[in-house]
Amino acid sequence: MKVRLAAPIQDDSIVDGAGIRAVIWMQGCSHNCKGCQNPSTHDFKGGYLEDVDNLKEEIKALDIDGITLSGGDPMFQVEASLEIAKYAKSLGLNVWCYTGYTYEELMAISKTNKKMLDLLNNIDALVDGRFELDQLSYEVVFRGSKNQRIIDVASSLKVGKAIEFEKYKIGNTQNKANSDNMIFI
Numbered sequence: 001m002k003v004r005l006a007a008p009i010q011d012d013s014i015v016d017g018a019g020i021r022a023v024i025w026m027q028g029c030s031h032n033c034k035g036c037q038n039p040s041t042h043d044f045k046g047g048y049l050e051d052v053d054n055l056k057e058e059i060k061a062l063d064i065d066g067i068t069l070s071g072g073d074p075m076f077q078v079e080a081s082l083e084i085a086k087y088a089k090s091l092g093l094n095v096w097c098y099t100g101y102t103y104e105e106l107m108a109i110s111k112t113n114k115k116m117l118d119l120l121n122n123i124d125a126l127v128d129g130r131f132e133l134d135q136l137s138y139e140v141v142f143r144g145s146k147n148q149r150i151i152d153v154a155s156s157l158k159v160g161k162a163i164e165f166e167k168y169k170i171g172n173t174q175n176k177a178n179s180d181n182m183i184f185i
């Protein structure tokens with residue numbers, strides 16, 4: 001299986017989720033958020049194709065806490081995202097995913113797309129929603145704008161509605177980069 005990437009794996013991120021993370025920069029996004037910092041990742045024919053098996057080998061060799069699917073929007077490549085997320089979980093790594101869709105929109109898509117539900121089942125933390133320039137904030141950790149949530153996907157799927165990780169909720173005093181974040185999930 002092939003995946004369309006915007007850039008090679010970044011293997012040392014501390015800003016795309018908790019701990020030391022490998023970021024998979026996926027190509028393709030149609031959300032067109034005003035002020036997007038990665039407009040070069042929008043073109044669905046841009047970037048380059050990579051074999052998912054090669055990515056798996058790269059991930060396996062890394063000393064990391066987890067992987068982060070980002071982009072672009074990984075939800076436009078559901079099958080490849082699922083394959084990568086499942087593999088990371090099989091290695092005992094946690095999985096974060098950034099998307100311009102809201103959790104509720106993804107659940108609606110899941111009704112007709114079982115792979116989307118499978119993917120959600122393999123994501124620990126979902127950073128959801130479009131980047132909203134008028135809600136830009138440098139205070140909220142791991143996000144660009146205040147409307148974006150960091151969702152505990154397993155708990156959300158269990159209760160049937162979006163549940164945010166308490167420590168990352170807007171207004172929580174722990175909602176800042178600190179040493180505690182390094183041991184999160």
Ligand code: SF4
Pocket residue numbers: 029030031032033036037038039041071072073099100101130131
């Ligand atoms: S979802 Fe992300 S990549 Fe897509 S336009 Fe919005 S900020 Fe940019």
